Amino acid sequence: MTQQKAAPERAVFLFTGPKNWRDRIRTRLHQANPCITLDGDGEFGPKLNRYRDFLGRDARLVFLDFSSDLNIDALAALSGTIEAGGILCLLLPEQQTPFIKRMLELSSATAYVTTVTPTTEENIWSRIEAAKPRKQTTQAQTGVIATPSQQQVIQSLLRHDHDCIVLTADRGRGKSTTLGLALKALVARQPELDVIVTGPHPNAVATLLKYAENCAQFVAWDKLLDNPTQRSQSKLLVIDEAAAIPLHILKQLVESFEVLAIATTVEGYEGCGRGFILRFLEWLAKRTDYNHYQLTQPLRWAADDPLENWLNKLLLLTDITATEVTQHAASFHYRDCHAAELDENTLHRVVRLLLDAHYQTSPNDLRLLLDDPKQRLLLCLQEQLIGVIWYCDEPALAADLRDSVMAGTRRLKGGGLIPQALGFYRQSELALQLYWWRVSRIAVTTEFRQKGHASAMLRELKSKAANAGIDAIGTSFGDTAELHRFWQVNGFVPLRYGFKKNMSSGAPSSLMAVPISAGSSQLLQSLALYCEQEQRWRRSGRYAATPQLMDGAKQILTGFSSGHLPFYDAHFAWIVYLDGHVNQQGQYHFIQSWPAQVSSNTICHDLQCSSQQQATQNLRRMAKSLLENTSY
Ligand SMILES: CC(C)(COP(=O)(O)OP(=O)(O)OC[C@H]1O[C@@H](n2cnc3c(N)ncnc32)[C@H](O)[C@@H]1OP(=O)(O)O)[C@@H](O)C(=O)NCCC(=O)NCCS
The missing domain is CATH 3.40.50.300 (P-loop containing nucleotide triphosphate hydrolases)
Incomplete structure (x- = not known):
C-alpha cells in the first residue's frame, strides 16, 4: 500500500448556529459535492443509520448532517473513510446538549478542528473547495504495495x-x-x-x-x-x-x-x-x-492526525493508565449520579469499563449517557472505579399511549423498554402503569470480579429504588447460563424468554425483573409463573394449569385477536385457553397438535393458506370467535 508522503492533516469543521444560517450552510455544503453525505431524515441522501454502507471508501470530503440525529456511531465509523488532507463537516443540531458542548470544547483545544459560526464562516469555504473530491474511489486501488x-x-x-x-x-x-x-x-x-x-x-x-x-x-x-x-x-x-x-x-x-x-x-x-x-x-x-x-503506522493519514486525536479524546477511546489495584473491601463507596456530573477521569474509567466488559458498547452510548437525563449511573468506587451499573428511568405510560403500545401500533423510542415489552408480549396493561428502573449494563473490573461487588451494587440499587418509590427493576440481556444464574441469585425472575438469537450477544435475550414495591409483587409473580410454564411447555410439551395462568392466557389471546402480536408469542396462550375450554377444542385441534417450534409451512398447510400473513389473519379471526363463544 502506498503511503502518503508527509500526509497533510485531516480537518474537522463543526457548524453551529441558528436555524436559518444552518439551512444555508446545508445547501452550500451539498453544493460542495461531498463524497459521502448522510442526514437523519434521508432528505438529501442516505440516512445516517446507513453509515455502514460507506465503510471501506476513501473520501476527501464527508458531510454529516446531525440536525435531527446526533449519530456518533456514524461519526466514529466514517471518520475512517477520510483520507489525508480530507475534511469532515458536521452540521450540529441547534440544541446544545452536554455531548455537543463536549465536542465544541474539545474542538477549541485541538488544531485543525474548527467551530464554524455565522461570524467565522467565510474563512473556511476556500479550504472546503480545495478538499473537493478529485475522484471518488470506491473500487479497489490496483497495484497496492504492502509496507x-x-x-x-x-x-x-x-x-x-x-x-x-x-x-x-x-x-x-x-x-x-x-x-x-x-x-x-x-x-x-x-x-x-x-x-x-x-x-x-x-x-x-x-x-x-x-x-x-x-x-x-x-x-x-x-x-x-x-x-x-x-x-x-x-x-x-x-x-x-x-x-x-x-x-x-x-x-x-x-x-x-x-x-x-x-x-x-x-x-x-x-x-x-x-x-x-x-x-x-x-x-x-x-x-x-x-x-x-x-x-501501528497509520497509512491513510499522518501519524499524529488531528482528527484521530480529537475523536479519541471526544469518545474516550484512549487507553487509561492502570492504577495500582488495592483490594480493601471496607473502603469502597457508592455514587449515584448522571454521566454529565462526572469529571473527565472518572467518565473515562466508566467508558473504558463499559467498552471492555460489553462488546456492544458503542460511541452512541456515551452520547446517550451524557445527553439523556433518564440514564443514570451507580458507581462503586474505591481509590479507583470498581464497578458500574448503568440504569435508566422507565416511568409509567400515559393512558392514551398504553393502548397503542399493547396493540403494537406504537413503539416509543428512547426508553420504556421493559414496560413496553411486557405491555406488548404479555398484554399486561399493569406493567405499563408501573414505574420501572432498567439495568442497561452492569460491569465490574476484572480484578474485582467474583467477590460479590456486582451483587452488592444491585442491593444498593434496590434500596435506592425503594426510597425513590420505584415499583420494579428489570433487565434484558443475552441469556447465557452464567449470567442467568447471576441475575437469579440476585432475586431477579424471568418474565420473558426471547426466541431468536440476538446477533450482538449470540444468545436469545431474556427479560428478568425484581419487584420493589408491594404493588408490583403480584404482577411480577404471575408474569413469572406464565413465563416458567411457557418455557416448560416449549421444552417438554407439558405445563401445570392454574387459574392465574388462564388469566394471562386470556389477556394474550385477546391481544392476539385484535393486535399485532405474532402467533409464536400467543401459541402457549392458545394451548392454555383451549385446555380450559374442552368443549371448544374440536375445531381448533390442529393448534393443540402443533409443537412449540411449529414451522410456518405447517401452519399454512393446516390452515390451507398460501402465505404466513393470511394464516395469521385467519388465526386472529379464530381467536376472536373463540373468545366470543366462551364465557371465562
Ligand atoms: C457479570 C458481572 C457484573 C458480575 O460481577 P461480580 O462482581 O463478579 O459478581 P458477584 O461477585 O456479585 O457474583 C458473581 C459470582 O461470584 C460469587 N461470589 C460472590 N462473592 C464471592 C466471594 N467473596 N468469593 C467468591 N465468589 C464470590 C457469587 O456467588 C457469584 O457466583 P455464581 O457465578 O456462581 O452465581 C461481571 O462478571 C462482569 O462485569 N462481567 C462482564 C460484563 C457483563 O457480562 N455484565 C452483565 C451483562 S447483563
Whole structure:
C-alpha cells in the first residue's frame, strides 16, 4: 500500500448556529459535492443509520448532517473513510446538549478542528473547495504495495509457521488490506484452498474481501455455527473485526474451525476494548500456537492526525493508565449520579469499563449517557472505579399511549423498554402503569470480579429504588447460563424468554425483573409463573394449569385477536385457553397438535393458506370467535 508522503492533516469543521444560517450552510455544503453525505431524515441522501454502507471508501470530503440525529456511531465509523488532507463537516443540531458542548470544547483545544459560526464562516469555504473530491474511489486501488510491516504478516501467513495469526491495529492501519492481500497470495499458491471470512456483519469485512479479490467468501458467523456442513476440514476460516463478535461465539468459532487468522481493530467504533482482546488472547494461548502482529503506522493519514486525536479524546477511546489495584473491601463507596456530573477521569474509567466488559458498547452510548437525563449511573468506587451499573428511568405510560403500545401500533423510542415489552408480549396493561428502573449494563473490573461487588451494587440499587418509590427493576440481556444464574441469585425472575438469537450477544435475550414495591409483587409473580410454564411447555410439551395462568392466557389471546402480536408469542396462550375450554377444542385441534417450534409451512398447510400473513389473519379471526363463544 502506498503511503502518503508527509500526509497533510485531516480537518474537522463543526457548524453551529441558528436555524436559518444552518439551512444555508446545508445547501452550500451539498453544493460542495461531498463524497459521502448522510442526514437523519434521508432528505438529501442516505440516512445516517446507513453509515455502514460507506465503510471501506476513501473520501476527501464527508458531510454529516446531525440536525435531527446526533449519530456518533456514524461519526466514529466514517471518520475512517477520510483520507489525508480530507475534511469532515458536521452540521450540529441547534440544541446544545452536554455531548455537543463536549465536542465544541474539545474542538477549541485541538488544531485543525474548527467551530464554524455565522461570524467565522467565510474563512473556511476556500479550504472546503480545495478538499473537493478529485475522484471518488470506491473500487479497489490496483497495484497496492504492502509496507514492510504488512509484508511481515503476509509472509508469516504464507509460511504457515504458526497455527494462526492474530492481527491487531487501531483504525486506518491497513489491517484488513493486509489480510486481503495475504489471502490473495495464499490462494494464488494453493488454489485448492477454500477460505471463508466471517465478521460481525458483511460490511465490516468489505475491505478484506476487496483486496482478497474473490479468493474468499463471506459467511455470517451464525450460519457457520448453525450449519455443520460448513465445518469441513478443507475450509479455513478468517475472522475480521473479532472484538465486535461476542466472546463465547469467537471461542466456538475457534473450537469448530481451522482458523487461519483473526484480526481486529483495537480502538474503533464498535465495542473494541483492549481488555476484551487481552482476555481473548489469554484464552487463545491455551488452545493454539498463534503469532501476534500489530500494525501501528497509520497509512491513510499522518501519524499524529488531528482528527484521530480529537475523536479519541471526544469518545474516550484512549487507553487509561492502570492504577495500582488495592483490594480493601471496607473502603469502597457508592455514587449515584448522571454521566454529565462526572469529571473527565472518572467518565473515562466508566467508558473504558463499559467498552471492555460489553462488546456492544458503542460511541452512541456515551452520547446517550451524557445527553439523556433518564440514564443514570451507580458507581462503586474505591481509590479507583470498581464497578458500574448503568440504569435508566422507565416511568409509567400515559393512558392514551398504553393502548397503542399493547396493540403494537406504537413503539416509543428512547426508553420504556421493559414496560413496553411486557405491555406488548404479555398484554399486561399493569406493567405499563408501573414505574420501572432498567439495568442497561452492569460491569465490574476484572480484578474485582467474583467477590460479590456486582451483587452488592444491585442491593444498593434496590434500596435506592425503594426510597425513590420505584415499583420494579428489570433487565434484558443475552441469556447465557452464567449470567442467568447471576441475575437469579440476585432475586431477579424471568418474565420473558426471547426466541431468536440476538446477533450482538449470540444468545436469545431474556427479560428478568425484581419487584420493589408491594404493588408490583403480584404482577411480577404471575408474569413469572406464565413465563416458567411457557418455557416448560416449549421444552417438554407439558405445563401445570392454574387459574392465574388462564388469566394471562386470556389477556394474550385477546391481544392476539385484535393486535399485532405474532402467533409464536400467543401459541402457549392458545394451548392454555383451549385446555380450559374442552368443549371448544374440536375445531381448533390442529393448534393443540402443533409443537412449540411449529414451522410456518405447517401452519399454512393446516390452515390451507398460501402465505404466513393470511394464516395469521385467519388465526386472529379464530381467536376472536373463540373468545366470543366462551364465557371465562
Ligand atoms: C457479570 C458481572 C457484573 C458480575 O460481577 P461480580 O462482581 O463478579 O459478581 P458477584 O461477585 O456479585 O457474583 C458473581 C459470582 O461470584 C460469587 N461470589 C460472590 N462473592 C464471592 C466471594 N467473596 N468469593 C467468591 N465468589 C464470590 C457469587 O456467588 C457469584 O457466583 P455464581 O457465578 O456462581 O452465581 C461481571 O462478571 C462482569 O462485569 N462481567 C462482564 C460484563 C457483563 O457480562 N455484565 C452483565 C451483562 S447483563
